[in-house]
Amino acid sequence: MAATEWPAGLLAVPATADSASFVLRRWHQSDVEQLVAAWGDPEVAKWTNPPAPSMEVAKRWIAGWQRRSDTGVALDVVIDVDGKVAGEVGLASFVAQRRAATVGYWTAPWARGQGLASQATHAVARWFLAPGGCAGSALLATCHVENQPAHRVATRAGFVKLGASPSDPQTVVFACRAEIP
Numbered sequence: 001m002a003a004t005e006w007p008a009g010l011l012a013v014p015a016t017a018d019s020a021s022f023v024l025r026r027w028h029q030s031d032v033e034q035l036v037a038a039w040g041d042p043e044v045a046k047w048t049n050p051p052a053p054s055m056e057v058a059k060r061w062i063a064g065w066q067r068r069s070d071t072g073v074a075l076d077v078v079i080d081v082d083g084k085v086a087g088e089v090g091l092a093s094f095v096a097q098r099r100a101a102t103v104g105y106w107t108a109p110w111a112r113g114q115g116l117a118s119q120a121t122h123a124v125a126r127w128f129l130a131p132g133g134c135a136g137s138a139l140l141a142t143c144h145v146e147n148q149p150a151h152r153v154a155t156r157a158g159f160v161k162l163g164a165s166p167s168d169p170q171t172v173v174f175a176c177r178a179e180i181p
Contacts, residue, residue, distance in 0.1 A: 013026055021116070022086060022116055022119070023080045024078065024079065024123060025080050027065045027078055031085050033055075036055055038050070047143075047150060075092075076090040079116055086116050087108055089105045089124045091103055099136050100137060101138075105141075118152070125157055125158060126158075138177045139176045139177075144171060145170050145171065158176055159176050161174050
């Protein structure tokens with residue numbers, strides 16, 4: 001596969017450990033109401049800049065999941081706990097020449113403080129960096145300087161804090177550069 005084609009065709013939902021209290025899965029149309037609620041959550045809206053929370057926009061966004069994955073634009077996976085959307089982990093901003101990408105995450109209010117975001121982000125990062133996954137070389141997480149819960153998620157997921165973004169001092173950059181255990 002040519003570098004310019006990476007990661008198109010490689011994006012699949014990563015497997016989770018049998019011991020995990022969640023599963024990672026693709027979005028389904030039955031998740032629309034939970035996605036709208038998440039987009040409308042003040043904490044999600046404050047830190048992630050989601051679209052306006054509407055049923056129609058959420059339906060279109062979920063319908064575009066396969067296209068975004070197949071074309072290497074993004075991979076957004078649900079953190080599912082007992083059939084409920086606990087959150088999301090997403091990969092985007094792929095840089096083929098460096099085999100790098102960024103990761104983002106959010107959790108629903110009821111799922112916060114349980115370690116789900118860090119465990120799910122770790123699982124996605126591990127898959128992304130593994131030879132059997134995307135064989136990526138670097139995965140970055142960017143968080144607002146004041147979003148301390150996101151900093152903790154990145155650190156617990158195995159990322160190392162690099163410091164402020166050169167282009168935006170209000171953004172802190174974390175990185176995973178090697179396969180993580």
